[in-house]
Amino acid sequence: MSADIAVVGGGVVGSAIAWRLAQAGAAVTVYDDTAAGRASTVAAGMLAPASEAQLDNPHLLRLSIAAARRWPQFAADLADQAEQTDPDDHIGYRACGTLLVAMSAADQADIDRYRDLYQREGIEIQRWDGERCRTVEPLLSHRVNAGLFAPGDHQVDPRRTLAALIRAGAxxxxxxxxxxxxxxxxxxxxxxxxxxxxxxxxxxxFPIRPVHGQVLRLHAPAGDANHIGRSIRAVNRGRSVYLVPRSNGEVVVGASSHELGFDTAARVGDTVTLLRDAVDVVPELTEYRLIETNVGLRPGTPDNAPLLGPIGDGRVVVATGHFRNGILLAPITADLITRYLTTGAEPVELRTFNAERFA
Ligand SMILES: Cc1cc2nc3c(=O)[nH]c(=O)nc-3n(C[C@H](O)[C@H](O)[C@H](O)COP(=O)(O)OP(=O)(O)OC[C@H]3O[C@@H](n4cnc5c(N)ncnc54)[C@H](O)[C@@H]3O)c2cc1C
Structure with missing residues (x-):
């Protein structure tokens, strides 16, 4: 094993790899310049192989499902190593499932596409009518027409996760x-x-491009005990919006997607659209405080799947291009790269997502 490894980039992906490598006995240095637009501190933190599914890429869907299965152990290890006790308190890992709702009969056709895919891939999914959705989530609008509940799509707080990874790494x-x-x-x-x-x-x-994504962070009024209980993704007039509630009353609303180079300015139009769609889904949000507007740059690739593994003479090993799923994929990426660097054996995933596949 190489005992002396430099990791360039200290977002969730680089920090998870550095921690796992150090646990395996390597001497690791992380270089990070905390660029504006770092995706890991903007991300909502959905761990959602079903509701964030890439319908056109079965390899990525399978990697995402495997990644989600790895999260509970990763969260427990991280809480342990970062000298914390409860993963829910400290990195906000919540096994709460995700409810995907359609706001009209026309939007229902969209979510039914997902249902067909889930069934083909053996992902557990439950079909609920509008009334059942509102019984489980009473803050949902009366307009919600139907929903799919994905019991395996969870969430984590990426900011707290990154802080814990830095502590555990140290x-x-x-x-x-x-x-x-x-x-x-x-x-x-x-x-x-x-x-x-x-x-x-x-x-x-490599062919990697920045994809501008904007989210809003809202907070429930002080003393309000009626929180949203689980992540909600809605299709509203053909547009998608998600609400990711934390146990402290924060709700992350996202997300826009534009190709604007390295521009990290927030856009008024995105704020308006996100707020309008979010309030359509949960009208109560008009009472919430708007705390932050954040822009992150997702690392996109031509097929929007990650770039993993050695390049050139093998001295440089790549772990990037996680696009919309880098929080979900960080633990599996860290384990694959650590296995490769500590044993020399190339896991099959590093061949499937080979970093030179577009060369
Ligand atoms: C709006 C939005 C919502 C998202 N929601 C989710 C979600 O719900 N679930 C999910 O799984 N994923 C989500 N993502 C995607 C996820 O955030 C990214 O895939 C993931 O954070 C990528 O992590 P990273 O560590 O590769 O990159 P980053 O977090 O961008 O970190 C890269 C780091 O490298 C540093 N760096 C760059 N160049 C250099 C250099 N030359 N020298 C030293 N350091 C350097 C930067 O400063 C930065 O700190 C979302 C992304 C966005 C933008």
């Missing part, structure tokens, strides 16, 4: 350097893991 001996890397060949380490999100394309040749 406890395992990871060194963190708050500096940008401008050239991979200047790093002294024997092996380099390139996990710089959408900026990875500036350090090595």
């Amino acid at each position: 406890a395992a001996g990871v060194r963190r350097v708050a500096e940008p890397v401008t050239n991979l060949s200047e790093l002294k380490a024997g092996r380099v893991v390139l996990a710089a999100g959408t900026w990875s394309g500036r350090l090595a040749e």
Whole structure:
């Protein structure tokens, strides 16, 4: 095993890899310059292989399902290593399921597409009528027509997860350097893991593009005990909106998607659309406080699946391109890259999502 590994990028993906490598005995240094638009501190944190399914990529769907199964153990290990006791308190891991609702009969056709796919892939899903949806989630609008409940789609708080990964990494001996890397060949380490999100394309040749995503963070009024109980994804007039509630009264509303290069400015039109759609689904949100408007850059690839594994002569190992699912995929990515770097054996997933597949 190479004992001296540099990880470039300290978002959720780089920090999870660094922690797992250090646990396996490697000497690891993470370089991170905390760029504006870092996706990991903007993300909603849905761990949602079903409701975030990539309908056109069965390999990615299967990787996502495997990733979701790995999360409970990862959350427990992280709570343990970050010297915390309860994963729900400390990284906000909540096994609450996701309710996918249609706001009209026309929107129902959209969610039925998902139902067919879930059934084909053996994903557990329950079909609920509008009344059942409102019984379980009383804050839902009376307009909700029908829903699909995905009991295996959970959530985590990405900001708390990243903070816990940094703490757990430090406890395992990871060194963190708050500096940008401008050239991979200047790093002294024997092996380099390139996990710089959408900026990875500036350090090595790959087709990776920034995809601008805006979310809003709302907070329930003080003393309001009527919270949304689980993640809700709605199709409203053909548009998709999601609401991800935390146990402290925060609700993340998302998300827009545009290709605007490295621009990280929030857009008024996106704020208006997100708020209008969110309030259509849960009218009570008009009483909430608008706390933050955040923009993150998702690392997109031509097939929107990650780029994983060695490139060139093998000194550089890539772990990026996680696009809309990097929080979900961080634990499985960390385990695959750690296995590769510590044993030399290339897991089948690194061949499927080979970082040079578009070369
Ligand atoms: C609006 C939005 C909502 C999302 N919601 C979800 C969700 O619900 N569930 C989910 O699974 N995923 C979600 N995602 C996707 C997820 O956030 C990303 O896939 C994931 O965070 C990517 O993590 P990363 O560590 O690869 O990249 P990032 O978090 O972007 O981190 C990359 C890091 O590399 C650093 N860096 C870059 N260049 C250099 C350099 N040259 N030297 C040193 N450091 C460098 C940056 O400063 C940054 O800290 C969402 C994304 C967005 C934008």
